[in-house]
Amino acid sequence: MTKNITTQTLSRLPLYFNYLTSLPEDKKNGNISATAIAEALGLNDVQVRKDLASVSRGGRPKVGYSASELMGDIGKFLGFENHDGVVVAGMGNLGRAMLECDGFADYGFDILCGFDCDKQLVGTEINGRIIRDISEMTEFCRSNNIKIGIITVPEASAQEVCNKMAEAGIEYILNFAAVRLNAPEGVMVHNENISLTLAMLARCKFSEQ
Template structure:
């Protein structure tokens, strides 16, 4: 143990004026909770009230809000409207982001119809598909357009967010085209790992992965006693050249 061990004291974790990722992911939840309180006619709320509405504990909520500034009043709480605006501004939904949806199958259809598209803050500027039978179809007040128009639309409408609801196959190509055209954020519903250059953000929504995570825990509830601890060898069709197995399942 060296005497003056320079253990950098609680590094800032986030870049200047940046906010920890875990906090960023919760800000939209707080925003929604505040909107609900506001709609309910509530003008002031304590961190405890807000935390309950958002489904987190109050210590976490106060810590999260502290990254934005000091928007509360000791002994009183937070002004709902004021805090709501501050969070909306911090997230960036006081402006409107142009969005395209690529792949108008069942899911693309559903998203296109999604009224309000979350809250405000986003504007769907085009629905694109490669299928000529779909092109021209009317969905709400929009018409499905040919994917050939992708580049034009992204450039003309300054689209920054692309939503991919194609099958797995074409997803990477669609992604590449979006990025090349200038899109810098992607929300991917296709069941594939997409690669994007640095500077492009990507988030993934995956039904089957969510279900599998639930299944894991489910198995550990009901199953516990019913399941065999571990089969030495799986009984699957054809398991060519097992790597000398060894059976045991670790400690």
């Protein structure tokens, strides 16, 4: 699903979802207004109304949203219905941090496993996720229909891993290696550069998300 939505809106969707989930059963079966949600979360109600309208068509003037429908719409948008599997290549500290992080689930992503070429690591587990040999990546991704990969390998191997991921059917790559990747056709790469973020924060006018 590809939609045009701002980072700001997207960052608030899990908040709305978690709030709706936390409602008592009788409220879940009733209606809820954007104003009530805004108040509960300490947000601007105009903003909340806009956010909700971008993912749900269920809002009615003076009635609000059916809480359960709204929860369904947000969940659908965030991919909760068909959790997307994600693999991570490179089990250095950054890769391990990815496997440890449980926050991905809030956005509908399941980190399934890590890949490395270090035989010492292969077969071990981090946070319940198995580290597999990188040579198994193509087969694993194909048979599990994985579309999303994270690259945390050293610079020198990043392009090779990127090509391998493309071969394995991966369509979206989040790249942490400090090298610009040539994305094979049909693959979207986002280069994550933490130093650059820091530079933007400390040296430039940085507009907070």
